[in-house]
Amino acid sequence: MSSSGVLKQKLQSLQGKKFTGRIDIKNSKGKEWRLYFCLSRLMWADGGYHPYRAWERLLNKYCPHLDHHFIDINKAKEFECWNYYLIVSLLQRFLITKEQALCLINEKIKQILFDIYQAENQEKLKYNFILVEDNFPEESGLKVSITLLKIETILNTVESQWQQWENAGLNRFSPNFAPVVKNPVLLQQKFKGKEKTYRKLISLLNGKFPLTELADKLNLTILKVTLWLKPYLEQDLISLVEIKDKSVQITLIGVTNHDYKITNTTHQQLIICVDDSLQVCQIMEHIVTEAGYQYFSIQNPLKALPEILKRKPDLIFLDLIMPIVNGYEICSQIRRVSALKDIPIIILTSNDGMVDRVRSKLVGANGFLGKPIDQEKVLAKIKASFRAKKSSKSDDASTTLEFKTETSP
Incomplete structure (x- = not known):
């Protein structure tokens, strides 16, 4: 059984058991992912890399015309699944459609499962099953159910994505890491006669955008972008680096010029x-x-x-x-x-x-x-x-x- 088969086995074991609760999954470095279930169907997934910038990316991608001034993050931060609570709130106020809400949920779950597949490919993960009596508490943010996904259906989709990633030889490249030019002199030599392409490349590969966001900027799939960068990564002309999560800076309803920052500010040299x-x-x-x-x-x-x-x-x-x-x-x-x-x-x-x-x-x-x-x-x-x-x-x-x-x- 492949290492990523462990996740599949754990999820398939829930089928027919009417499990309501969550599974906490951790790696040796303290990275944690959380899967939420209602009657053994996937309801939500959270944790992992960059929860705040991932939320911002999905909003921009699937709800491009949404006015962020209507997002009451001050209220949402009280809930464990603050981003799920916000989706419910936006849907109830008719600020997004049901289709948009489903896209936000489906994509988030698929991203988290893909990351777990990749983590399982690198090491043995720890699983902790937490049962919830009757239903999720109010503070979870999961009181309202928008959709419940069949484990088998979503696993097939993610498994197909991971198989493509693996077959392309991209196992060690995380979509959550950001490409940065490591050797600009040698890289420029690879683009002789293509100065415009090289300048564009340098402006994008600055270590600020993970591959997921870079793919959106270029209107390409993550697979295509990473495959294109693969030769330069293998030649050590470009490297992938882990970046910090964004702080959430959204103007709250009824409050002028107020930023809610997730990160602490300290004196920096x-x-x-x-x-x-x-x-x-x-x-x-x-x-x-x-x-x-x-x-x-x-x-x-x-x-x-x-x-x-x-x-x-x-x-x-x-x-x-x-x-x-x-x-x-x-x-x-x-x-x-x-x-x-x-x-x-x-x-x-x-x-x-x-x-x-x-x-x-x-x-x-x-x-x-x-x-x-x-x-x-x-x-x-x-x-x-x-x-x-x-x-x-x-x-x-x-x-x-x-x-x-x-x-x-």
Whole structure:
């Protein structure tokens, strides 16, 4: 029996038992999916990747003309299945049709089941059956039943989708992960004579949109988009990265200029990248923001110093070769300003030579990072820079002596 056969076996075991309740399914990393049943028929599915952005995506896809001002998320957040409650509410107020409601429910369930199939293909999952007496409680958000799906019918559909995905050799690629260009220089060589296509590609593959959303933007199936990207993923020119869920920002009924944010806001360290290349700035933005830092890019080197003075970042990535003003000059300018003298500066360059390294240290740079941009190396530089900065605060004298020794010609 294949690993994904475990899910099928578990669901088929419910048939004829009139099971009302839910199944909680978890992987070893704490990812959880929930399947809700009424009399052994599927009523709803939730959890998994990006519940809020997945909800937004389905609304945009199946209810494109819906005015989001009519979505009372302040009320919905009281319920366990807040998104199901909202579907019922929209349907009862005739803001969406029955067909739209059914599409929202069917697609959500199929997405969750597909994700579980893929997770089962990677490891053994934990299943927990929770029985509900009579009916779901009010706080579940499932008091009203819109549709009850036969397990066999929906399993056949999802199984067919997974089989196609598996046959195409896409097992290890999650539709919930976002593609990002890892090596823009080599990728550009693959598109010689197709500059327009390459620019479009770079603008979309920025690590902000999971494959599901990218497929919608291109008006293609997820299978077609992933198959097209597969060669570049296998050549390590593009990589798939996990992204954070969106916060829900919807204006509530009767409330002006009020945002309900799901995520907590905390102080984030600011990282600035000064590079005249748009592609480099976009790649750096993805890496930095996904690591939880604030990010700001400067493509015009003449604006670098004023912007840095204004924003006072915690770390600067600085390109070495730029028009009009190069990285050496900008680094020297920064170090002449007393308020900026302690900000770590990492030099970015394609020329990883000893002369550049020595000269970079002489003008006050703290580190050196070669191009093309590599995510792991960028994150390692960030962590090392902040560790060094923290250490320097606890022992200014010794750090100053060490730095002087290191940078002496």
